[in-house]
Amino acid sequence: MLYLPSSRIRELLKVEQAGVWLDRSSNTKELWMVAKLPMNVIRAINAGALVLLGSWVVEIDGKRVAAFGFRVDDNPQHPTLYFGACRSTEQVEDLRALLTTTWFPLQVHNETFLPVLHADCRIVPERARPVLDLLPPVGDSPATEQRELRVRALDVIAASVEPDAVPDARLRASCLQPLVFERTQSLKSYVPGTGLVCLDDKDEGNELERLGFQAFDHLCPFGAFHQPLVESGGKRRELCDILAVSRIREQEDEGIFVVQSKVTSATPESLGRTDARRAASIQKNILCAVGQLNGAIRRLRAGDRIFRADGTSVEVDPPVPDLKGAVEPLNIRERASKVGHGIVLVSDMHEGVDWKAVARELIHVGKAAGYLCHVLDLRELQRLVSHSAGRPAMLERYLTQRWQLMVQPKSALVRSQFLR
Known part of the structure; x- marks a missing residue:
């Protein structure tokens, strides 16, 4: 299945070092998860490293912030977290749709924003019920310009996944569940002057x-x-x-x-x-x-x-x-x-x-x-x-x-x- 990123995701792939996002494919409007990760992390995933889908709801100054992302156990002692906060009601609704489904397509891009991996991912919606119950209702999600609010919420999430984390009442709900990869496919890109880029190399x-x-x-x-x-x-x-x-x-x-x-x-x-x-x-x-x-x-x-x-x-x-x-x-x-x-x-x-x-x-x-x-x-x-x-x-x-x-x-x- 062909995924064509929206203009928003194309820009994020260019300017962000790494990240995980939700997007409606331009050609089918189907909901996709899109990630930009370091090539060595993508190779670790392809080699069998455990990947967990994370979803969280944090309350900051009376406002609920929804967030989601990946935890990649490529390094057992120091797993890596790639995550971000929803910036609009539309993004919260996309997260709600993702967490209530049993499977979704994923496309992973490398540091030079080339697509290198596609997979169909399976999850268990019931595990995310605590998060679903507290997702911000329409109109309650922070406005796009409220960057400081989102940053504070992401700091709470980052602290919560540390081995010696202290419970924080601002973290209202969280879920980490394994992603089951089905029908994975290594994608090939030919770059003039560089050659073929793919995970099979x-x-x-x-x-x-x-x-x-x-x-x-x-x-x-x-x-x-x-x-x-x-x-x-x-x-x-x-x-x-x-x-x-x-x-x-x-x-x-x-x-x-x-x-x-x-x-x-x-x-x-x-x-x-x-x-x-x-x-x-x-x-x-x-x-x-x-x-x-x-x-x-x-x-x-x-x-x-x-x-x-x-x-x-x-x-x-x-x-x-x-x-x-x-x-x-x-x-x-x-x-x-x-x-x-x-x-x-x-x-x-x-x-x-x-x-x-x-x-x-x-x-x-x-x-x-x-x-x-x-x-x-x-x-x-x-x-x-x-x-x-x-x-x-x-x-x-x-x-x-x-x-x-x-x-x-x-x-x-x-x-x-x-x-x-």
């Missing part, structure tokens, strides 16, 4: 690289290179996973972006790993990638020749009509001499990682290399690129602000928020 590392490259290729046309090569001892080897540079500079001191990616595998076997083992593995990979970035930046600043994966020099443009006058010539050594950005792109910003130790290494390597170094996951990168509005100089500004936030508390666990 077993090379998760290359997939993360390609999705990261997609973001930089959009931001830096004719200046983004996947798996560029450098000459070393008469041979050519991979310099980094992604190299990107603006070809239309707004400022003279614009530098380059050097990216090394590290993925955390999401398989049925990996779901059973302890929290400590998972965090230790991620931290080890991050520190390894920081060292690789340091080496790549040194080669760039030394003026070593850089080649595309097909062996052609990155400083020789493809034969595209009128390209020569549209973009400035590419001088990698000159651009590498500016203050650039080294990025470790990861699939999981796991909270169990010692992010202070990671920050110390990023600051140390960055100081030696003359670059600002960061750790981002794909949804953070996509969010920053999206808000850069096609301007690499704006991405540099956002990354610089993010780096400043990292060095103040000396923790590399930083999340960007853009207020609308």
Whole structure:
């Protein structure tokens, strides 16, 4: 069954890092649940991680707020909650319709808002009866502009799912029930310059690289290179996973972006790993990638020749009509001499990682290399690129602000928020 998102959901998929929403398909008006989740979480769901459908009613200042979402047990010690509050009477009524049915269709999108998973989901309506009985009646739901009220309600819900949660009288009703997935289907999307994106791809590392490259290729046309090569001892080897540079500079001191990616595998076997083992593995990979970035930046600043994966020099443009006058010539050594950005792109910003130790290494390597170094996951990168509005100089500004936030508390666990 084909799902065509409404204009509201299309916008949310673009601007939100993650979320769960209800939508009436534009082609059939059937009620769908739509989610935007990190690719590693989607892979965990596909590998068999338990998913619970949550629904809640919270009373704040005499107003009832309805909310719903997913809890994904991809990490047994720290399950992840994706949820939001209803903003209108119509959304409350859609939630009421969902909770009274026995099944509904679900479509899941990744960080770059590509659809990657479809499933028919079964629930037991009787389990949600306490929530249904207290859903706000027509006209009682908070107005769209009452954002503060919704935020306070969501804080109550977030606190209620913590292991040591204290009962809160404001939480009037709640329900967490398992989702039974039936007729799941992996959806395939072909992206020019990136290739096929689907859950059937077993090379998760290359997939993360390609999705990261997609973001930089959009931001830096004719200046983004996947798996560029450098000459070393008469041979050519991979310099980094992604190299990107603006070809239309707004400022003279614009530098380059050097990216090394590290993925955390999401398989049925990996779901059973302890929290400590998972965090230790991620931290080890991050520190390894920081060292690789340091080496790549040194080669760039030394003026070593850089080649595309097909062996052609990155400083020789493809034969595209009128390209020569549209973009400035590419001088990698000159651009590498500016203050650039080294990025470790990861699939999981796991909270169990010692992010202070990671920050110390990023600051140390960055100081030696003359670059600002960061750790981002794909949804953070996509969010920053999206808000850069096609301007690499704006991405540099956002990354610089993010780096400043990292060095103040000396923790590399930083999340960007853009207020609308």
